[in-house]
Amino acid sequence: MNELLRRLSNEGAFTALDVELALTLSDLAGDANGDVLLGVAAASRATREGHVCADLARLAARRISVEDDAELTSDTYPALAAWRQSLATSSLVSDGVRTSPLVLDAKDRLYLRRHWEDERAVATALRARAANHVEPANRAASRALLERLFGSAEHGTTDFQRMAAAMAAISTLSIVSGGPGTGKTWTATKIVALAVADLLARGVAAPKALLLAPTGKAAARLAESTTRAKRALDCPEALLEWIPEHAETVHRALGRKRSPRPSFLEADRTVLADIVVVDEASMIDLSLMRQLLDALAPEARLVLLGDRLQLSSVEAGAVLADICGPAPGARYSAELSQRLERAFGLSLPVELVGADGARGAPIDDAIVTLTRGRRFSQASSVGALARAIEQGDVERVLDVFSSSDELVLLEPSRARAQHPRLASVMRDGFAPLASSRNPEEAFARLDAFRVLSAHRKGPLGVEGLNRTIEELLTEADLLGPRAWFVRPVLVTKNDRDLGLFNGDVGVLFRGSTEGAPRVGFPASGDGGVRALSPARLPPHEPAFAMTIHKSQGSEFDDVVVVLPDDDSPLLSRELLYTAVTRARRRVIVHAAKATIRAAVARTVARASGLGDALRAPTDPVTFAVTSIASRRRP
Secondary structure (H helix, E strand, C coil): CHHHHHHHHHHCCCCHHHHHHHHHHHHHHCCCCHHHHHHHHHHHHHHHCCCCCEEHHHHCCCEEECCCCCCEEEEECCCHHHHHHHHHCCCCEECCCCCCCEEECCCCEEEEHHHHHHHHHHHHHHHHHHHCECCCCCHHHHHHHHHHHHCCCCCCCCCHHHHHHHHHCCECEEEEEECCCCCHHHHHHHHHHHHHHHHHHCCCCCCCEEEEECCHHHHHHHHHHHHHHHHHCCCCHHHHCCCCCCCEEHHHHCCCCCCCCCCHHHHCCCECCCEEEECCHHHCCHHHHHHHHHHECCCCEEEEEECCCCCCCCCCCCHHHHHHCCCCCCCECHHHHHHHHHHHCCCCCHHHECHHHCCCCHHHHHEEEECCCCCCCCCCHHHHHHHHHHCCCHHHHHHHHHCCCCEEEECCCCCCCCCCCHHHHHHHHHHHHHCCCCHHHHHHHCCCEEEEECCCCCCCCHHHHHHHHHHHHHHCCCCCCCCCEEEEEEECCCECCCCECCCCEEEEEECCCCCCEEEEEECCCCCCEEEECHHHCCCEEECCEEECCCCCCCCEEEEEEECCCCCCCCCCHHHHHHHHCCEEEEEEEECCHHHHHHHHHCCCCCCCCHHHHHHCCCCCHHHHHHHHHHCCCC
16 A cells, blocks of 8 residues: 555655655554555645545545646546545544544544544534524614615615625624625624624623735725725714724734644634624635634634635635625525514515424525626626626636626637737736836736736746746837836735735835845835835735736736636636636636536535534534534643
8 A cells, every 4th residue: 555655645645744644654554455555645735726625536546646736647536435434443533423534424434533523613603692682772873874874765675785784783704795795794894883783782892893805915905995984984983983994814814923722821812803804715725714714702703705606715624605605695585584674574485484483504504695796797708707607607708708898708719828919918918017118007007907826837828928027128128227117016914013014015126226136015005106125025926927826815907817627627617717806897708619618517516514513403512512622721
C-alpha cells in the first residue's frame, strides 16, 4: 500500500502531505488496511479541493483522478460496501462519539475530525440562533419605524426587502441572499436601524454594530454602500449615530494573529457587539464561520449577506450555499407568519407558507432571497445572461450572446489558443487607464475595465495575461520609462500597520520621469490618495488581470472573461455566473461554445453535511456533548 500511495502521489492524484498523513496515522494505530489508508488520503485531498469531507458514495469504485486535471489514473477506489466496512472497523475511524482522527457518518461521508467538529459546531450555533425568537420591545414604535424606512406597502405585492428587515427584527439570525444589485446592503442598513431602535428601547445605552467582510476590498465596498444607504435613510437622527460607516475584515474583528485553532483561553473570547452584519458571506469558509459564531454573544444579532450562486470560499466549505439549501425560503412556517403578523402586521404570501401548521427547519425561517435586481435593467443583456446562467439554460445563454452588442463571444480556433482579437480588446480596454496623468485620474478609471481568468498559470492565466497586457501597452507607447502610469497592483496579504488588506487595489506611478515610483491607494474618507514606497508594500501582484475568485465583491463597467478549457475542474456555472455579474455594462467572453455549454451544465457540488445537520429533525446532541467536553480547561 505504501508503494501504491507513493505512486499515486507521483502521478498527481495525491500530494506528499496526503500520503504522509495516511502513513503516519497507519504507523501510530498499527492499521495497515489499504482501504483505510486510501480513505485518509481521499479525505485529506477533499479538504484541499474545498470539500468538507470525502463523499465515499461519489468516489467508490471509480478511477482515481489526477488533481486539477481531467486525467484518470489506472487505479480505482474500493467498492462502497467493502470500503465502508474497512473504515467502520478501523481504530482510526469513529462515528464522532469516540475520539478518532477520522469520522464516518451515516451517509458515507468521511471527515478529518477537525472539519467534522467545525461542521457540527456551525450547525449547532446556527440552529440555536434561528430558534432564538425576539419580540420587539415597543411593537408600535417598531411598526412605525419599519413603515418610515420602507414607505407604504403596495397592496397585493410582497416587498421582500421589507420582509427581510421584519424577519431580522424578530430573530437573532438573518440570512439575506440575492444577486448583484438586489439591495442586500441597503436592506441590511435598515435592519441595523431597526435593531438599534429596539436595543435603545430595551435600555441599551450605547448599542454597538459591526460591519464585517472576508477581505479588505469587500470591507471597503461594504463601508461605502452602508454610508450611502445611511445618508438616504428616513429615520430619527438618534438612530443614525449608531449605524457605523466603517467596516473591517472578519479576521481583524476576531483579533487574528492567533492560530485558526483557538486555545482554551481564546475560546472564551467574545466579539463585543450587539449587531453584526457580514457581507460576501459566500466567501467565508467553514472554519472561519465557526470562529465567528464562537466569538459572538448568544444574544447578538447576526445578519449574513451574500449571493448563494457565487463561487464559494477557497478553503473548505460552501457555508452560505449549505445554509440556503437548493430552494431558499421556498416554504416558511405558519408560526413565522403569525409572528410577523403579530409584530408588524405583515402577511407572508400564502404559497410560501407550509399548510396546516406544517413547518420546516427553523433555519429556513431565517432566510430571505431577494430577486428584484437594480443593477441590471430588464432590458440589460448582462442581466439576461446572468439569469440564463442561473437557470442553467444553455441555449438561452448562447442566444443572448448572439443577439446583443453588450455581449461578445471570442471563440479561439483550438483549445488553449488565443483569439486574434483578444490582444486589441485588452489594449484598447486599458488605454484610458494607462493614459492617466495623476493618481486621481487613475482611480476614476480603475474600475472601468478588467480582465478575469479562472487560472493563475499559463499564457491565459492571470500571470501570463498580466505580462501580455503590459507588453501590449508598452508597444503602444502607453507604458514605459517616460510614462507616468506603471500598473495597478493587488495586495495579497493583510498588513494592519499600513492599513492594507488582501484584495486592496492601488496604482504604481511616477511623479516624474526621473522620480522614484510610488504606490497610491485611496485615502479613507476624503477622496484623496496616500502614496507609499513600493518597498513598504505587503505581498502584491499586478492587477490588469485577476482571478475570478479574487474579483468577488468588485464591480467593473466592462469585463473580459477568459474561461479555461472544458476539461478544467475549475469550470462551472458558479464560475461563469460570478465572472459575468462583475460587469455593469459589457461582457466579453473568451471561450469556445462547447466550453460555455460545459460551464452552464456543470454545478459545483462541494461534499458537506452542513445542510443535512441544519435541517435534521433533532439537534446534533452528540456533537454538543463532545464539543463541550473538548473545550473544558484541564
